[in-house]
Amino acid sequence: xxxxxxxILAITAxxxxxxxxxxxxxxxxxVVIGRTATLQQELLAQLLMVLISERTGTTVNEVVFxxxxxxxAALLKGDTDLGLEYTGVIxxxxxxxxxxxxxxxxxxxxxxxxxxxxxxxxxxxxxFENRALAPAxxxxxxxxxxxxxxxxxxxxLDRLIEKLSGQIDDATMQGLEEKxxxxxxxxxxxxxxxxxxxx
Amino acid sequence: xxxxxxxxxxxxxxxxLDLIVTPFFVQRLLxxxxxxxxxxxxxxxxxCLATPASVQFLDSATISDVRVWSGTVQIxxxxxxxxxxxxxxxxxxxxxxxxxxxxxxxxxxxxxxxxGSLVAKGTPTAPILFTSGAATPxxxxxxxxxxxxxxxxxxxxxxSEYAYSGIQxxxxxAEVVDSEFRHNIDGVRFSTVNIEVRGNRIHNNTxxxxxxxxxxxxxxxDNDIVDNDxxxxxxxxxxxxxxxxxxxxxxxxxxxxxxxxxxSGDVTLPDNWWGTTDPAAITRTFFDHKYDSSLxxxxxxxxxxxxxxxxQAQSPEGG
Numbered sequence: 001x002x003x004x005x006x007x008i009l010a011i012t013a014x015x016x017x018x019x020x021x022x023x024x025x026x027x028x029x030x031v032v033i034g035r036t037a038t039l040q041q042e043l044l045a046q047l048l049m050v051l052i053s054e055r056t057g058t059t060v061n062e063v064v065f066x067x068x069x070x071x072x073a074a075l076l077k078g079d080t081d082l083g084l085e086y087t088g089v090i091x092x093x094x095x096x097x098x099x100x101x102x103x104x105x106x107x108x109x110x111x112x113x114x115x116x117x118x119x120x121x122x123x124x125x126x127x128f129e130n131r132a133l134a135p136a137x138x139x140x141x142x143x144x145x146x147x148x149x150x151x152x153x154x155x156x157l158d159r160l161i162e163k164l165s166g167q168i169d170d171a172t173m174q175g176l177e178e179k180x181x182x183x184x185x186x187x188x189x190x191x192x193x194x195x196x197x198x199x
Numbered sequence: 200x201x202x203x204x205x206x207x208x209x210x211x212x213x214x215x216l217d218l219i220v221t222p223f224f225v226q227r228l229l230x231x232x233x234x235x236x237x238x239x240x241x242x243x244x245x246x247c248l249a250t251p252a253s254v255q256f257l258d259s260a261t262i263s264d265v266r267v268w269s270g271t272v273q274i275x276x277x278x279x280x281x282x283x284x285x286x287x288x289x290x291x292x293x294x295x296x297x298x299x300x301x302x303x304x305x306x307x308x309x310x311x312x313x314x315g316s317l318v319a320k321g322t323p324t325a326p327i328l329f330t331s332g333a334a335t336p337x338x339x340x341x342x343x344x345x346x347x348x349x350x351x352x353x354x355x356x357x358x359s360e361y362a363y364s365g366i367q368x369x370x371x372x373a374e375v376v377d378s379e380f381r382h383n384i385d386g387v388r389f390s391t392v393n394i395e396v397r398g399n400r401i402h403n404n405t406x407x408x409x410x411x412x413x414x415x416x417x418x419x420x421d422n423d424i425v426d427n428d429x430x431x432x433x434x435x436x437x438x439x440x441x442x443x444x445x446x447x448x449x450x451x452x453x454x455x456x457x458x459x460x461x462x463s464g465d466v467t468l469p470d471n472w473w474g475t476t477d478p479a480a481i482t483r484t485f486f487d488h489k490y491d492s493s494l495x496x497x498x499x500x501x502x503x504x505x506x507x508x509x510x511q512a513q514s515p516e517g518g
Contacts, residue, residue: 030304055460057409057434061304156460197490 029153033062034071034080040130041084043180044142046189048082048161054199055160076118081150086130088138090114099137106139114145121146123158124165128173163198268292273332275299277310282350284315290325296341298333306363310342313349321356331361338384338405343367354378364388375399385409386427392417398509402426407451412437419443421507425450433466434459447506449474455484458494465495472503
């Protein structure tokens, strides 16, 4: 009996060791960001790509979708790990909630709704709004959406991404977009993160 | 399958040709040497072991016996040296990896995976080259030279370039010496190993040396770790047991040493050349607790007052 237990323990240890091996064997784990083709989303995606790859060594790829709906569908399906969305759009269009003007209340509502309905995490907002896309009567803060399944594999990802929380207000984003429109988006993102001492 | 007096030229697949030298064949040659026939046999031996200038193509092949590579070997996909396999790569051999990206992640998918035995020992004047087959080569064109649970791993005087990782070593004992790792995303990368990294030139990579200690026994000494974006990237799980001494760690563009997001413990790198002995100037080249209070600190006690001198190395095709 005791011998059998030891055997089972040994087999379990070997299997666990093998699992560990495959987990780190290794172009590193990969994270995929889904975004639309707007400059604002491209810039935010680059900020995330640089931040994640530089701080964790993880390979990060992006996929560009034709529409916010397509990007959202890919996130729900698990084709992407991270999405870039806006609280007003989530609340009104995706969750069917009444418009909310107070940014903090809206954030709380969509965070709860996404968690309950879609198993998604809505991370603390960077700090800027997209008013052009905002549903009537809604604040519309940009937020990064993280699949809970991805978070289980990368438990530090929310903590890392939330280092951007409150770092990019409307004026800052406008300035970054102007620089990005005139040059290298990745460099603009890198320079910003470096200036914030985030990598 | 065709045979000749030297061994067997085996058709492994439609596009695979490889030279097999059996242990029996080698023993016969050595026996003949002992019969004072060495002068007669030298040209024969050279002819057998040094493959003609033709290119050997390997397409996702598996090696489970004894092989010797020479000349040019072109790899497409994953070539695996299994537990029973023993691969010897002769000086001057060129291993060229086709640039393919099956999963579309931007990283090439050709690689050499060693789970058995690898002896890749070039010479200063005839190093072994691992490189990209792309017309305009770039970092990440191929995946890596990957030693995973390898039974034997001896690597000396190789040049590895344009890979995701110039070499990656996990769960085995390995020696990586007197080699050059350049233009890779990670030059030299390891975790959970017993490894000696000595006398190498690790330059112009994104990360020169990248490791997760995970109870490794690692000795990194007498290397140039220069002109990378990051000199040394300590990703996580380092208990400050890796011995990193007597290296030149200078000129790395972003940081000489960077700690990863979850590296909360301190890392100590004594007796290295940092380009200066000024502690403040040295510390400025570290990304550590100063930037993020959740990280450990990097310490560089007893900095050297002058660079470590490495032997001159040949560097074919520029560098």
